[in-house]
Amino acid sequence: MNVDNAKSQMRKGMLDYCIMLLLNEKPYYTSDIIQRLKEANLLVVEGTLYPLLTRLKNDGVLSYEWQESTQGPPRKYYVLTDEGREALSQMDAAWNELESTIHMIKLRV
Amino acid sequence: MNVDNAKSQMRKGMLDYCIMLLLNEKPYYTSDIIQRLKEANLLVVEGTLYPLLTRLKNDGVLSYEWQESTQGPPRKYYVLTDEGREALSQMDAAWNELESTIHMIKLRV
DNA sequence: TATTAATACCTTGTATAACCTAGTACTGTA
DNA sequence: TACAGTACTAGGTTATACAAGGTATTAATA
Numbered sequence: 001m002n003v004d005n006a007k008s009q010m011r012k013g014m015l016d017y018c019i020m021l022l023l024n025e026k027p028y029y030t031s032d033i034i035q036r037l038k039e040a041n042l043l044v045v046e047g048t049l050y051p052l053l054t055r056l057k058n059d060g061v062l063s064y065e066w067q068e069s070t071q072g073p074p075r076k077y078y079v080l081t082d083e084g085r086e087a088l089s090q091m092d093a094a095w096n097e098l099e100s101t102i103h104m105i106k107l108r109v
Numbered sequence: 110m111n112v113d114n115a116k117s118q119m120r121k122g123m124l125d126y127c128i129m130l131l132l133n134e135k136p137y138y139t140s141d142i143i144q145r146l147k148e149a150n151l152l153v154v155e156g157t158l159y160p161l162l163t164r165l166k167n168d169g170v171l172s173y174e175w176q177e178s179t180q181g182p183p184r185k186y187y188v189l190t191d192e193g194r195e196a197l198s199q200m201d202a203a204w205n206e207l208e209s210t211i212h213m214i215k216l217r218v
Numbered sequence: 219t220a221t222t223a224a225t226a227c228c229t230t231g232t233a234t235a236a237c238c239t240a241g242t243a244c245t246g247t248a
Numbered sequence: 249t250a251c252a253g254t255a256c257t258a259g260g261t262t263a264t265a266c267a268a269g270g271t272a273t274t275a276a277t278a
Contacts, residue, residue, distance in 0.1 A: 001168040001196045006125055007203040009263075012236060013118025014207065021214045030255080040213040041206060047238055050256055059110040072253040073245040087110045094116040095211065097150065098123065102204065104149040105130045118236075121264060139226080157265050159228055181225040182273040220278085227272075238261080245254075 011042070015052060017095060018042060020061065020080060020088045027065065027077040053078060061087050120151070124161060126204060127151060129170065129189060129197045136174070136186040162187060170196045 022028060022036055030049055037044050056062040061084030064076045080088065131137060131145055139158055146153050165171040170193030173185045189197065 001165070001170045001192070003196055003199045003203070005263085006122060006196075006200060008237090009122025010126070010203055010207055012121045012264085013115060014211070015236085016115055017119070018211070018214055021211070025217060031253085036214070040210045042210050045238070046255085047240080047257090048236085052236085054256085056110070061110045069246090069254085072247080073255080075254070083110070087112055087115075090112045091115060091119075094112070094119055097116075098119055099208065101149045101151050102123070102127070102130075105127055105145070108134060114235090117234095117265085121236090124264085154266065155227090156229090156267060156269095161265085163228085178225080178274085181275080182227080184226070221276100222278095223274100223276080225272100225274080227270100229270075230268090231266105232268105233266085234264085236262090236264105239259090241257085241259105243254100243256080246252090248249100248251085 015042070015044065015048070016056065017088075017091045019049075019052070019056070020084060020091060023062065023078055023080045024085070024088055027079045029067075029075040029077050033078075056084075060084070124151070124153065124157070125165065126197075126200045128158075128161070128165070129193060129200060132171065132187055132189045133194070133197060136188045138176075138184040138186050142187075165193075169193070 018037060018040070019033060022033060028036065030046065030053070033049060034044055034046070053062065057064065057078075061081060062078050063081050064078045066074050067077050068074050127146060127149070128142060131142060137145065139155065139162070142158060143153055143155070162171065166173065166187075170190060171187050172190050173187045175183050176186050177183050
């Protein structure tokens with residue numbers, strides 16, 4: 001059995017949630033997000049992140065603001081919209097449900 | 110944003126893990142598994158489960174034994190192999206890692 | 219003995235859609 | 249001009265999960 005594949009399948013669909021959790025703290029731009037996720041042991045590359053952020057923006061859960069940078073071109077800082085906060089709370093519920101499912105199976109309840 | 114889709118994406122890849130957890134208790138046949146997962150709020154249908162069990166068997170993590178039934182045709186009871194138990198412990202680790210990743214992001218550690 | 223119902227097993231084809239690879243292009247700075 | 253830091257995209261790969269249909273065995277009944 002290819003456990004690495006199993007792991008990557010497990011992570012599937014978590015990225016959206018993780019990014020929304022991050023942006024619930026404060027606005028971040030792409031490199032920030034990659035860095036923060038890396039610190040939490042979630043490796044993500046640009047080619048993954050940009051389309052995902054665009055998708056979330058088109059879904060209405062994110063918006064962005066341009067901000068000047070002291071070293072280089074301006075950056076897009078993404079923020080969670082009101083709709084995003086609402087979606088996030090539903091994602092929280094979904095995550096809790098998933099955790100509880102696993103625990104139920106583990107404990108034979 | 111379609112939260113239902115997000116939920117189903119989150120669940121992706123969890124089925125393998127859940128089934129291996131179940132079979133770590135004792136042998137089950139297909140209808141048992143569907144029933145047990147249902148009790149844990151994980152709805153699965155036959156068309157999903159059969160190919161999955163076959164895949165896990167071909168991967169060497171499961172094997173099966175035929176058992177007579179008192180009411181109907183014989184059943185295939187699936188059991189976890191030694192290799193399966195080893196894979197399961199790695200899946201446990203992967204799950205714990207995922208949980209910890211989410212918690213790290215939530216707690217801004 | 220034939221027929222039907224119930225239970226079990228299984229396969230094919232498709233939707234989904236996430237994710238990654240491998241680039242391009244623009245902007246500011248040295 | 250060269251370089252580094254941004255932003256972005258087209259195209260391909262991959263695998264899960266499901267819907268829908270088919271086969272085989274047993275039990276019950278006419």
